[in-house]
Amino acid sequence: xxxxxxxxxxxxxxxxxxxxxxxxxxxxxxxxxxxxxxxxxxxxxxxxxxxxxxxxxxxxxxxxxxxxxxxxxxxxxxxxxxxxxxxxxxxxxxxxxxxxxxxxxxxxxxxxxxxxxx
Amino acid sequence: xxxxxxxxxxxxxxxxxxxxxxxxxxxxxxxxxxxxxxxxxxxxxxxxxxxxxxxxxxxxxxxxxxxxxxxxxxxxxxxxxxxxxxxxxxxxxxxxxxxxxxxxxxxxxxxxxxxxxx
DNA sequence: TGTCTATATTGACGAGCATCGATGTTCGGG
DNA sequence: CCCGAACATCGATGCTCGTCAATATAGACA
Numbered sequence: 001x002x003x004x005x006x007x008x009x010x011x012x013x014x015x016x017x018x019x020x021x022x023x024x025x026x027x028x029x030x031x032x033x034x035x036x037x038x039x040x041x042x043x044x045x046x047x048x049x050x051x052x053x054x055x056x057x058x059x060x061x062x063x064x065x066x067x068x069x070x071x072x073x074x075x076x077x078x079x080x081x082x083x084x085x086x087x088x089x090x091x092x093x094x095x096x097x098x099x100x101x102x103x104x105x106x107x108x109x110x111x112x113x114x115x116x117x118x
Numbered sequence: 119x120x121x122x123x124x125x126x127x128x129x130x131x132x133x134x135x136x137x138x139x140x141x142x143x144x145x146x147x148x149x150x151x152x153x154x155x156x157x158x159x160x161x162x163x164x165x166x167x168x169x170x171x172x173x174x175x176x177x178x179x180x181x182x183x184x185x186x187x188x189x190x191x192x193x194x195x196x197x198x199x200x201x202x203x204x205x206x207x208x209x210x211x212x213x214x215x216x217x218x219x220x221x222x223x224x225x226x227x228x229x230x231x232x233x234x235x236x
Numbered sequence: 237t238g239t240c241t242a243t244a245t246t247g248a249c250g251a252g253c254a255t256c257g258a259t260g261t262t263c264g265g266g
Numbered sequence: 267c268c269c270g271a272a273c274a275t276c277g278a279t280g281c282t283c284g285t286c287a288a289t290a291t292a293g294a295c296a
Contacts (some may be wrong), residue, residue, distance in 0.1 A: 011260090016227060017175045017181060018179075018180070018182060018183050019175050019176070019180075019183065020174070020175055021173045021174055021175070022173060022174065023173050024173065025166065025169040025170045025173040026165065026166060026169040028162065028166065031147050031162040031163075031165040031166045031169065032162040032195060033158055034159075034165050034243065035159070035161050035162040035164075035165050035293065036162075036164075038156050038159050038160040038165075039157075039160040040157075040163075041152075041153070041156050041160075041233070042153055042156040042160035043153050043157075043253090043254080044146065044149040044150040044152075044153040044154075045149075045254085046153075046154050047144065047149040047153050047156075047236060048143065048144060048146065048149045050236055051143040051144040051236050052143045053151065053235065054143075055139050055141050055142065056137045056138070056139055056140065056141040057137050057138055057139070057140055059138065060140050061136075062136070062137075062272090062273095063139060063272075064136060064272080065137065069143070072254095072255080072256095073255070073256055073257080074146050074272085074273070074274090075256070075257080075258095075273090075275080075276095076254070076256070077273095078257055078273065078274055078275085079254075079255080079274095079275095080254085081277060082274085082275095087123035092293080094263090094273090096264070096272090097262075097263050097264070098272065098273085098295075099271045099272075099273060099274090100196070104155065108233050108234060108236065109234060110157075111232070111233060112230040112231070112233045112234050112243080115159070115226050115229060115230045115233075116226055116227060118165060118168055118169050118172065118226065137249075161283090161284080180243095181242075181243065182242075182243095190284095190285080190286090191285070191286055191287080192242085192243070192244090192245090193243090193244080193245080193285085193286070193287080193288095194270085194284070194285055194286070195262075196243065196244055196245085197244095197245095197284080198284090209240090212243090212292090212293090214242090214293070214294070215241060215242045215292075215293050215294065216242065216243085217243060217244090222252095233245085233290085
């Protein structure tokens with residue numbers, strides 16, 4: 001690891017490998033937050049769940065709407081829904097014996113904007 | 119790609135829980151692609167790497183620029199760089215003994231746009 | 237040639253995660 | 267008040283992944 005910082009880069013080939021900065025990078029805590037949010041969507045099943053929920057009127061669907069298309073067991077579907085809830089992508093409203101999951105408006109745009117600023 | 123009606127569907131006639139659709143949801147193969155790309159960024163270390171690379175002039179940095187701030191072993195840094203390369207976020211150009219990693223222009227915007235269309 | 241330096245690859249270990257069956261909980265209807 | 271339906275939680279399992287030490291590779295220089 002070369003210690004050549006604060007070095008005028010008139011000649012790149014002869015200088016050390018380290019280039020100067022143009023802005024400040026993200027801090028570790030911020031990176032942890034971004035990664036935790038992205039991890040919630042970094043699963044094909046959960047991407048499908050968000051898409052299916054968003055495809056329904058009112059961007060809302062219950063578990064029975066998901067279990068068929070996904071072809072997974074009910075506990076597994078419930079698990080994914082919980083992950084998406086804790087990440088802030090879905091909300092749950094129980095009506096009768098059914099649990100309706102709705103897409104949080106702007107949650108996808110929010111993480112998309114976050115990506116552009118990284 | 120259109121979803122076949124091969125899976126046992128719960129009785130929708132009597133059940134009031136299932137809402138109609140407004141559009142077609144993402145197909146499983148597309149969800150797999152989106153998830154695989156997001157998984158590359160779903161790690162705090164890799165988010166920091168992308169940010170550090172983007173912070174340098176020319177959005178380019180070598181491994182020695184990363185090893186210090188990240189505080190990880192050299193093989194681990196190389197491993198993350200490889201993951202980000204295979205996901206299409208970084209490119210590598212070797213000059214001398216140093217390997218320079220550069221941000222692929224528009225790669226972050228591309229995945230951000232993908233998220234909005236899910 | 238040989239050595240030194242920067243980086244890549246390998247192998248292994250431990251933590252985390254997706255999945256399931258079994259069980260618990262809550263609500264509606266008889 | 268009990269039974270069934272919808273959903274959540276628990277415990278276990280197999281697989282993926284992040285990490286490191288050791289080793290390999292490749293270029294620069296004497």
